[in-house]
Amino acid sequence: MTVLHADVAIIGAGLAGTSAALALRRAGVSTILIERGLCGARASGVNFGGVRRQGRNMEQLYLAQRAQGIWARLPELIGTDAEYVRTGHLKLARSQEDLDKLIAYRDKVRDFELGLEILDAADLRRRFPALAPGIVGGSLCPGDGQANPRLLSPAFAHAAQRAGARLLEHCAIAHVDTQAGDFLLTAVDNRRIRAGTVINAAGAWGAVVAGWFGDDLPLQIKYPTMLVTEPLTPQIDVSLGVEGGGFYARQVARGNIVMGGGYGHALPGDRSRPGPAALAELGRAAPAVLPALASASVIRCWSGIEGYFPDKNPVIGFSPHTPRLVHAFGFSGGGFQIAPAVGEVLAEMVQGENTLMMAERFSASRWSARPTQ
Amino acid sequence: MTASPKAEAAPPMVVVGAGPAGVRAAQTLLRHGVRPVIIDEAPLPGGQIYRQSPAPRGSARQRYGFEHKRAAAIHAAGARLREQADYRARTAVWNAAPGRLDLVRDGELDSLPYARLLIATGATDRVLPFPGWVLPGVFSLGGAQIALKGQHCLLGPRIVFAGTGPLLYLVAYQYARAGGQVQAVLDSAPLSRQAGALPALMNQPGMLAKGLYYLGWLRARGVPMHHSASLAAALGAARVEGVRARIGGAERTIACDALAVGHGLRSETQLADLLDCAFGFDAAQRAWLPQRDADGRSSVVGVYLAGDGAGIGGAIQAELSGERGALAMLADSGIDIDRARLRRLERRQAALSRFRQGLDRAFPLPSVDRDCDDSLIVCRCEEIRAGELRAAAAQYAIDDLNRLKALTRIGMGLCQGRMCQGGAAELLADCRGIPLSAIGRLRSQAPIKPMPLSTLGEARP
Amino acid sequence: MKPLLRRAAPLDAPALRLTWNGQPIAAQPGDTVLTALLLSGERLRTTLGTGAPRAGFCLMGACQDCWVQCADGRRLRACSTLAEEGMALVDSLPGECP
Numbered sequence: 001m002t003v004l005h006a007d008v009a010i011i012g013a014g015l016a017g018t019s020a021a022l023a024l025r026r027a028g029v030s031t032i033l034i035e036r037g038l039c040g041a042r043a044s045g046v047n048f049g050g051v052r053r054q055g056r057n058m059e060q061l062y063l064a065q066r067a068q069g070i071w072a073r074l075p076e077l078i079g080t081d082a083e084y085v086r087t088g089h090l091k092l093a094r095s096q097e098d099l100d101k102l103i104a105y106r107d108k109v110r111d112f113e114l115g116l117e118i119l120d121a122a123d124l125r126r127r128f129p130a131l132a133p134g135i136v137g138g139s140l141c142p143g144d145g146q147a148n149p150r151l152l153s154p155a156f157a158h159a160a161q162r163a164g165a166r167l168l169e170h171c172a173i174a175h176v177d178t179q180a181g182d183f184l185l186t187a188v189d190n191r192r193i194r195a196g197t198v199i200n201a202a203g204a205w206g207a208v209v210a211g212w213f214g215d216d217l218p219l220q221i222k223y224p225t226m227l228v229t230e231p232l233t234p235q236i237d238v239s240l241g242v243e244g245g246g247f248y249a250r251q252v253a254r255g256n257i258v259m260g261g262g263y264g265h266a267l268p269g270d271r272s273r274p275g276p277a278a279l280a281e282l283g284r285a286a287p288a289v290l291p292a293l294a295s296a297s298v299i300r301c302w303s304g305i306e307g308y309f310p311d312k313n314p315v316i317g318f319s320p321h322t323p324r325l326v327h328a329f330g331f332s333g334g335g336f337q338i339a340p341a342v343g344e345v346l347a348e349m350v351q352g353e354n355t356l357m358m359a360e361r362f363s364a365s366r367w368s369a370r371p372t373q
Numbered sequence: 374m375t376a377s378p379k380a381e382a383a384p385p386m387v388v389v390g391a392g393p394a395g396v397r398a399a400q401t402l403l404r405h406g407v408r409p410v411i412i413d414e415a416p417l418p419g420g421q422i423y424r425q426s427p428a429p430r431g432s433a434r435q436r437y438g439f440e441h442k443r444a445a446a447i448h449a450a451g452a453r454l455r456e457q458a459d460y461r462a463r464t465a466v467w468n469a470a471p472g473r474l475d476l477v478r479d480g481e482l483d484s485l486p487y488a489r490l491l492i493a494t495g496a497t498d499r500v501l502p503f504p505g506w507v508l509p510g511v512f513s514l515g516g517a518q519i520a521l522k523g524q525h526c527l528l529g530p531r532i533v534f535a536g537t538g539p540l541l542y543l544v545a546y547q548y549a550r551a552g553g554q555v556q557a558v559l560d561s562a563p564l565s566r567q568a569g570a571l572p573a574l575m576n577q578p579g580m581l582a583k584g585l586y587y588l589g590w591l592r593a594r595g596v597p598m599h600h601s602a603s604l605a606a607a608l609g610a611a612r613v614e615g616v617r618a619r620i621g622g623a624e625r626t627i628a629c630d631a632l633a634v635g636h637g638l639r640s641e642t643q644l645a646d647l648l649d650c651a652f653g654f655d656a657a658q659r660a661w662l663p664q665r666d667a668d669g670r671s672s673v674v675g676v677y678l679a680g681d682g683a684g685i686g687g688a689i690q691a692e693l694s695g696e697r698g699a700l701a702m703l704a705d706s707g708i709d710i711d712r713a714r715l716r717r718l719e720r721r722q723a724a725l726s727r728f729r730q731g732l733d734r735a736f737p738l739p740s741v742d743r744d745c746d747d748s749l750i751v752c753r754c755e756e757i758r759a760g761e762l763r764a765a766a767a768q769y770a771i772d773d774l775n776r777l778k779a780l781t782r783i784g785m786g787l788c789q790g791r792m793c794q795g796g797a798a799e800l801l802a803d804c805r806g807i808p809l810s811a812i813g814r815l816r817s818q819a820p821i822k823p824m825p826l827s828t829l830g831e832a833r834p
Numbered sequence: 835m836k837p838l839l840r841r842a843a844p845l846d847a848p849a850l851r852l853t854w855n856g857q858p859i860a861a862q863p864g865d866t867v868l869t870a871l872l873l874s875g876e877r878l879r880t881t882l883g884t885g886a887p888r889a890g891f892c893l894m895g896a897c898q899d900c901w902v903q904c905a906d907g908r909r910l911r912a913c914s915t916l917a918e919e920g921m922a923l924v925d926s927l928p929g930e931c932p
Contacts, residue, residue, distance in 0.1 A: 414895065426864060427863075428864020430845065431842075497892055497897075498892060507886065507888065509838060509877050509888060511891065512892070513892045513893070515892060516893035516894065519913075521842065523893070524865065524869045525845075526842060526869055526872075527839065527841075527842050529840070530840065552842065611887055612836075612877075630836055641896075753891070753899060754899075756884055825908075
């Protein structure tokens, strides 16, 4: 069987992998995308769909602002806007203490020009009448928004293919070897891929893939619980979250309300189920924020599989031990909005640029014991 | 005094569904000294085929026709179950995990552990989209029958019956007898298919005779009946006013006030899917069904399947498979069962199977019209049209039904794919040139039926 | 306007009084909400998408076409809910009633 050869092989065709493939192709670098299942079918395809900068760790805001510019250009870049709308993101405060935290965050991230507006209870009543009375206030980021996650990865993948990337789906890697300094990846069906550089964009399975190369990274797997209601008349046109996390909701164009909060559990075969306690909590939390939801019918609930690092930041960086291996995973529940920028940065890193900035923030070595000076 | 800890700890055997399969299964368990829990969505036992009216009027013969004795027997058995077993009426299963069912009744949630579970969730009408099928006044054949036997009401007054399957003639007959003005019976099956099926149908001469009786009665009263006849469209603005039919190569318009349509039945398999039962594609029923062995064991230890919920076999087959499934539950628990009885059930089931094959031959399932207009509504719930499905299938090279769901939202409406999966699957297979068996199936997700958000929030911590 | 349903035989029984969009309609014990509404009308609801009229389809709780709204905001599946004295039903879109 012929060996497929490219400069870069990317393991995982979720958003990180597909956006990197497109960026690499735009720079003229030959690229093969390797996907165990179908592109964008995992967390990238079933997440909440919030395109959100507000609330991120400071370290991520460079990526978030860079991505914000890319989101605006999606139709030109990948041929679709994936239903992206800048609805605004409103983070609610359920107590004065929460509101103080929102104010502190606004002050802390002032330099990043997110345009955060602090709203009080009267503002909320006036601007968002569907919200329950009694919410103390909130922080609005008008430029944040939402999109349809199911559409985005396949669109990036197809754009990458049109730009000359090779996409291999239903291609699980069985083992990795080296051959004359290159990586040689062999799939379960004996397809073989040879590449000078490998990007590990395997999402929740990123630590498993890192383990193939001897890198041990402390990824924790969680199963966010989500549900969707039947379509409703327009209730709220901003995407909602709460200070402290645990509840997020948005109304899509068709009128359904998508919401999430809490975690479920794993099932055999790389699957997951929403947690009963998390569902019950959503059933209580949602009408407490949007009273009209009490009688709305839940059509289905689901769960995703996501990787989290202890500091809630991803690893985006070279392997400490294996040359020309780049890890890009563990987005800790916040991968969707920054993914287009992550792809560009990965392409730069592979070509020898932008390495220092990423090395500082998202190093794969940040949990190893630091040598004393 | 508290009960002994051992007795408290043992989870029960559970039967979901109190139609003919579930009732016979529960009855069999009771006969062997096991007190099952029975869970049923309706207020009274009987399933759909022997559905009981909340305020019965008229005679059982009027409501169930030739089946009235069977119906009465199931109702009586069901009544005994309500006294002797832990019978949970008006209760639905909304979610499940191995060893546990999540129930909802009157807006209250509860959790029920089980040691062994028999799923007898029955079936609904199999429907395919056609222009105008969402108009008020267009109902399924099963729906038309429920209006009559469950609510003592008639659709109409002028009504057209269309589709195929034995139910088509039965409901037309029931309506005509009850005073409905049956304008036409349009059977998509060719007459030659029905003639050719006669040898297999002779496996159950009594059932064949009843079918022929309905046909003869309708014919004798001058009800227009046509074979190889299909629905081109239901016509009307605020409600159905007529039907455009294709009969013998020509199109004809028939004025009416109601239309009842159905092409056989489709199994309700959501609970089996949530419990991870293995499914296989059944070519005869053109559907994915949970796999079971001859006794009714699913691929999951402790989960059994009986009745139309695991493949359409009819009401008598449902009774037999319910009993047989319960015998398997008992045998697998180390309880002695009557093997001779088991063999007798096997033989009767085999004869019924041959009859069922005859029915499948006599009433072949039609496909969706491959030349249907792009404007045809395929998803009733969210009004998604054939054109959107075709465009997405082409744009994204979609070969998998779940992928079509993700990219077009088909199957994401309130009915969770019950009404649209059949039509969507056929359209996808057709426009991609792949066999129906190769495009996969929609996976079920909780809740099994839509539930108010406030009810979800009622769960006990 | 011809109601979509009619009784197979007239019944002599005390009526239940309901309202539909504020107008009185009558039902009898044992009638479902769907039956009560279609005995006096041609629709149960209007779709959110295109504003099309709907009147149910399967009558057995599968198609979900027959969800109707009570004036107090509760929603119910008309084919599987018994009509009750004093029920006030409205043709409003999901999310509309407070």
